[in-house]
Amino acid sequence: MRIAIYHNLLSGGAKRALYEETRRLSANHQLDVFTLSSANHEFADLRPYVARHQVYDFQPGALLNSPFGRLNQAIRQADLQRLRSLARRIAQDIEAGNYDLCFVQPCQYESSPSILSYLQHLPTVYYCHEPLRRMYEEMPLRPYENSDSTLRKTLDRFDPLIASYQHALKNNDRKNLRSANLILVNSEFIRNSVRSIYQAEAQVSYLGVDVDWFRPLTEPKQDFVLSVGSLTPLKGFDFLINALALIPEVQRPILVIASNFQNPPEKTYLEQLAQSQKVDLKLEGNVSEERLVQLYNQAKIAVYAAIREPFGLVPVEAMACGTAVVAIRDGGVQETILDGETGLLVARDPEKFAAALQKLLSNPELAQEYGHNGRTHILNHWTWDKANQTLENYLTSV
Structure with missing residues (x-):
């Protein structure tokens, strides 16, 4: 098959997993990567295993320091709109490439990327490593965040910019995920989360480990x-x-x-x-x-x-x-x-x-x-x- 791969990933487990998958898929399929300049391309480098590695320019807007920090939500919302526009362009390029499918990875800014909504004439498989957790879970509290927490939480509750951005982000994430032809997840735990949060069905495709690299050595145990x-x-x-x-x-x-x-x-x-x-x-x-x-x-x-x-x-x-x-x-x-x-x-x-x-x-x-x-x-x-x-x-x- 001819497979287009889309990602906007930083270094970490998701990028390492994509590297391992790409390395093995390249043995039987032609792979082309479509990605953004904001992604990390050096960590778990995909380029040796793909025929084409197309990078589109995108950098988030510069955020402001206090006392103007509350305007950052408007900047993030503008970034979201720019990502949608760029995704439409990338989708057009992919659909012009005569691929059999697009294998889509999460976006560091959107979670479920907008390209899923714009690929109308090509099957899409989305690997959802996790939901948009910060929108659906209570995050652990930290002392360094609590110096003016009562006032900050009160202001946040009535801040229209925060509410507008969070609403746009959640709706965008939900719409995009539900646009995929097939959703894959890395565990039954996440399968249940996707069902609960998005009312969508997913299939479990477990991750693995490189057993030739992660292996027993003759190192003595230390304390x-x-x-x-x-x-x-x-x-x-x-x-x-x-x-x-x-x-x-x-x-x-x-x-x-x-x-x-x-x-x-x-x-x-x-x-x-x-x-x-x-x-x-x-x-x-x-x-x-x-x-x-x-x-x-x-x-x-x-x-x-x-x-x-x-x-x-x-x-x-x-x-x-x-x-x-x-x-x-x-x-x-x-x-x-x-x-x-x-x-x-x-x-x-x-x-x-x-x-x-x-x-x-x-x-x-x-x-x-x-x-x-x-x-x-x-x-x-x-x-x-x-x-x-x-x-x-x-x-x-x-």
Whole structure:
């Protein structure tokens, strides 16, 4: 088939997934990429695997500082309109290219991109990694956001620019998603979310892990537990700090957090929390793929406490490296971790999480057994080759 791929993705799990899918699809299909200059093209670079890589110029409007910050909602709404206009043009270019279908990825600004609404004469398959979460979920509160929270919330409630932008964003996202011929999602958890939020049906096409890269090494285990992800509130790193603080200090391991994106206020908040809780926290930024594999192998346990995480690449990467996982029983990780076989799933309760950690820390043989089981589990069920076969079957069905 001739497949057009559209994306406006930053670095991260969604772009890495698209890279793995593109790499494998290119063996049997001709692929062309249509993307925006605002996307990240260097991370998980698609260009070696596609015949054409068309970049359209788009940059969001510059946002204003206080006291004019409330005008930023109008700037964002203008960006949304510019994206719609650009999407119409890109759709025309794609439809002129005689493709069999367009494989559409999320947009960092729109969530479900407007190109889905403008592609009228070509089948579209939209991979929805997650809903527009900030519009439908309560976000975790942070002290650095609460200095004038009462006044700010009151003003926000009556601010017509905020209401107008949020209304436009939600309607745009809903309309675009429901325009897709086929919606794919990365977990049953997100399938249920799409049904609940958008009243739309989706099919599960699981992600995978590169088992040749994420693999056991001969690295000796060191006295730390590892978590991975952007330093943002939804990753639940504060929960991990509070849980580790409940482990007796003489037994308490170091907490290493590896990330590529570090939100400065969140970084400061986590550092101050760790200091107050007497938890030894080490933050590693700009972590290379080589270093990440090394960390997974050196960690005694991988720990994961993300809030309503759609899929969760971290647990499957850890298991692929032969490391046991302790995670919150929440979101998509419930579908990848075998509780009591490859790791432990516990409620979002610091005491229960600390107890689960201590169970494995005090029994290295059990942790090793879980790690071995995890590697076998990944090889049998969670390789990218297996995931891509499912994806390819869906693409050829539309």
